[in-house]
Amino acid sequence: AQTVTQSQPEMSVQEAETVTLSCTYDTSENNYYLFWYKQPPSRQMILVIRQEAYKQQNATENRFSVNFQKAAKSFSLKISDSQLGDTAMYFCAFMKHGNAGNMLTFGGGTRLMVKP
Amino acid sequence: NAGVTQTPKFQVLKTGQSMTLQCAQDMNHNSMYWYRQDPGMGLRLIYYSASEGTTDKGEVPNGYNVSRLNKREFSLRLESAAPSQTSVYFCASSAGTYGNTIYFGEGSWLTVV
Numbered sequence: 001a002q003t004v005t006q007s008q009p010e011m012s013v014q015e016a017e018t019v020t021l022s023c024t025y026d027t028s029e030n031n032y033y034l035f036w037y038k039q040p041p042s043r044q045m046i047l048v049i050r051q052e053a054y055k056q057q058n059a060t061e062n063r064f065s066v067n068f069q070k071a072a073k074s075f076s077l078k079i080s081d082s083q084l085g086d087t088a089m090y091f092c093a094f095m096k097h098g099n100a101g102n103m104l105t106f107g108g109g110t111r112l113m114v115k116p
Numbered sequence: 117n118a119g120v121t122q123t124p125k126f127q128v129l130k131t132g133q134s135m136t137l138q139c140a141q142d143m144n145h146n147s148m149y150w151y152r153q154d155p156g157m158g159l160r161l162i163y164y165s166a167s168e169g170t171t172d173k174g175e176v177p178n179g180y181n182v183s184r185l186n187k188r189e190f191s192l193r194l195e196s197a198a199p200s201q202t203s204v205y206f207c208a209s210s211a212g213t214y215g216n217t218i219y220f221g222e223g224s225w226l227t228v229v
Contacts, residue, residue, distance in 0.1 A: 033215045035217075042222070044222055044223070045206065045208075052215060091158050091159070095215065097214045102147065102166075102212065102216065103149065103161050103174065104218055105161075107158050109156075109157070
């Protein structure tokens with residue numbers, strides 16, 4: 001079974017600064033996908049960024065980028081130029097190839113507070 | 117764009133009561149999922165349906181049943197609610213191909229007293 005660990009329960013950052021959220025995972029699979037989801041106070045789950053394991057290039061989406069270290073099984077999220085609207089819970093998630101379906105396994109989350 | 121729609125948004129149940137959470141998606145997705153999120157935790161998979169006509173257990177299926185009514189709709193039933201089932205429930209869907217993004221509904225807050 002896969003496990004996903006987010007070791008930082010809470011973090012804070014000043015507006016306009018950069019913050020990095022950590023995620024590690026444990027799997028015996030060689031091919032898989034990794035995701036970061038954002039959950040603002042509204043509770044809506046919003047996809048931030050995704051990474052395919054066989055792609056060495058780190059994914060980027062505007063101010064969001066990842067540092068994917070496959071050998072270390074690490075998948076951190078970097079938020080540049082933090083904005084007040086980035087305040088949310090952030091969840092790292094793992095998807096392996098499943099014959100009967102493709103499901104996400106989530107970490108416990110990191111609560112990010114962006115301070116003005 | 118409706119996406120994934122869940123009803124009800126909020127519900128309070130007494131221990132032992134039953135209820136059904138309804139979910140519908142308008143994205144013509146093959147796969148649908150039910151997750152629960154307990155306070156301060158990540159989401160855990162209850163049941164999923166890889167395609168119309170199939171359902172399978174996830175990580176925490178005990179106390180729940182599901183029905184994939186058609187391609188659009190996937191319901192979650194609590195037969196005899198228990199306080200341990202107090203949680204926020206999320207329905208989700210995806211095209212079903214490996215790696216596809218999973219899209220979530222807005223959640224249903226369920227309290228069992």
